[in-house]
Amino acid sequence: MLFSGGYMKIVHIITRFIRGGADENTLYSCNGQAEQGHEVYLMYGRENHADILGRLHPDVRPICIDALVREVSPVKDLQALLDMGLRLRKIRPDIVHTHTSKAGFVGRLAAMFSQSPIIVHGVHILPFLNVGPMERRIYLACEKMLSPVTDAFVDVSAGMKTECLVNRIGDEDRHHVIPSGMDxxxxxxxxxxxxxxxxxxxxxxxxxxxxxxxxxxxxxxxxxxxxxxxxxxxxxxxxxxxxxxxxxxxxxxxxxxxxxxxxxxxxxxxxxxxxxxxxxxxxxxxxxxxxxxxxxxxxxxxxxxxxxxxxxxxxxxxxxxxxxxxxxxxxxxxxxxxxxxxxxxxxxxxxxxxxxxxxxxxxxxxxPWSVSSMNERLEALYADLWDRKIGPRQNGAEAFPAVRQA
Incomplete structure (x- = not known):
């Protein structure tokens, strides 16, 4: 799992990869990490747009999970879970970083079952806000169930962090506000x-x-x-x-x-x-x-x-x-x-x-909303999680090196 020089295998998972805010956030995260020399994979569902896929860094490895859909579908959700789990076992990533609600639920389960050492969830939106009482209870139960296996939450705003903490999803130490980067x-x-x-x-x-x-x-x-x-x-x-x-x-x-x-x-x-x-x-x-x-x-x-x-x-x-x-x-x-x-x-x-x-x-x-600021803060968070969950980086490096070692 550990590359020479401390490089990481990172898998991002998102429900849809379209022309949306969470999608652009994920695009810039993947591209920035690929430019830093990490081995980056992007898993995304069947709803995707060719133009945003075409903007991925050449070194980012895209993987379409056909059964990953936005709506609740027990059969497809189980298929997506199995497909992701098998792929994660093969990739053996150091970090799995999920984005959006459905990918956050299925993706974190797959990461847990495949024994991925670090699991991060991006809080772009909270599914239990502004919905009916029954939906709210179900979504809250899902989030609370997955909270213990989530090593860090990346909140796009302080408001998202507050909503999570008020509803007892994670604790203060695991929530990190990192604004969504853009040009x-x-x-x-x-x-x-x-x-x-x-x-x-x-x-x-x-x-x-x-x-x-x-x-x-x-x-x-x-x-x-x-x-x-x-x-x-x-x-x-x-x-x-x-x-x-x-x-x-x-x-x-x-x-x-x-x-x-x-x-x-x-x-x-x-x-x-x-x-x-x-x-x-x-x-x-x-x-x-x-x-x-x-x-x-x-x-x-x-x-x-x-x-x-x-x-x-x-x-x-x-x-x-x-x-x-x-x-x-x-x-x-x-x-x-x-x-x-x-x-x-x-x-x-x-x-x-x-x-x-x-x-x-x-x-x-x-x-704080620049792409460089977002990627620097993500890198620092990943490095901290790496040190705590996997162990100190090779050669006592202060940061991951700029060029992957052969």
Whole structure:
């Protein structure tokens, strides 16, 4: 298991590998560790996107676990458990690092049964939040069952850590807040889109791009993001602010329902569905304000990206976002989708408020969200776990060497 010079075999496991926040976090973790010379594997489920797979470092070894699916499926879950367990026995990793709820459950069981020495779980989202009482009890029971075999929890925000500790999932010493890394400079230095570029990419709204008050929501078209519910609120916002224009960036299974609701509410002249955008940093820079109406998440990466773009943020309250979305300083956190209406109307109708919030956003230190910061902290955590669970690194090295020894 121990490479010459102290290199590790690391297996990351994620339920889906798509264009999402947890997926990008995992991508950057895998790539950073491969660049450091570790032997890195990525196990992922049947729902995956070729473009994000294509961004993996050439030395990362991808493994599709076909039975690993997001929904609860006893037969497939057992198949995934057996498949992962057999592969882990063959790989014999030093560290198994799971991401997201289903992969966290099945992956940690597989790591335990295959006697992997170090098990880490990334807390990107907690399945027991904002669900019914029965679901909450089941999900909490699963998390508590696996807590004793989890050597470390990597929480994307302090809010996620607090929720875990309040619900007795792990203890203080095993929880480590490591912000989800991203290309900080790309979002800070992006240029807004010109009117000509906007016209080439999307049909102009009814008021024209020059006069539009652009709001942007970046979120997968999934039920928990609550696009449809927000559109009902946006219809009232348009009545008060006729120049309001909502851009919906993303993709997913609810797109037909979202488009149908836009038409039903008579919002076709005020809403543009712009799809998944690789140049999303420029769209953020183009917007007057950015919004998110999610029901259940950790600290969404897009909230950080909005802030990196210097935009006021109005979002439903989620664990950990209070560091970035500070009420009446950088934006507004609200308890319900309906409550988003008032602060949005304020920002759209009162330019001094918009400017003050932009100034507040620019004052936040977002350097902890850089890819390099995340990977340095993961490396330090892995090194500490290695020393405690496997033994001191060879040659008394202070850190893992930059080039694998032959």
């Amino acid at each position: 900080v400079a790309a979002f800070q230095q992006a240029e807004p889109l010109s009117e000509a570029e906007l016209a080439a990419m999307a049909e102009a709204p009814v008021m024209g791009w020059a006069d539009a008050q652009v709001m942007l929501m970046v979120a997968a078209f999934e039920e928990r993001k609550r696009h449809v519910e927000f559109l009902d609120i946006f219809a009232r916002i348009v009545a008060a602010n006729p120049r309001a224009c909502l851009l919906l960036a993303g993709a997913g299974p609810l797109e037909p329902a979202i488009r149908a609701r836009i038409d039903a509410l008579g919002l076709a002249g005020h809403v543009r569905v712009i799809g998944f955008r690789k140049d999303i940093a420029r769209w953020i820079k183009t917007a007057q304000l950015c919004i998110l109406s999610s029901e259940r998440e950790g600290l969404p990466r897009v909230i950080v990206q909005y802030a990196l773009g210097g935009k006021p943020i109005i979002a439903t309250d989620l664990p950990g976002i209070d560091f970035i979305v500070q009420n009446d300083v950088t934006g507004f956190r609200v308890d319900t989708v309906e409550a988003m209406e008032r602060p949005i109307n304020l920002v759209l109708s009162h330019e001094p408020t918009s400017e003050r919030l932009e100034q507040g956003v620019r004052g936040i230190d977002l350097s």
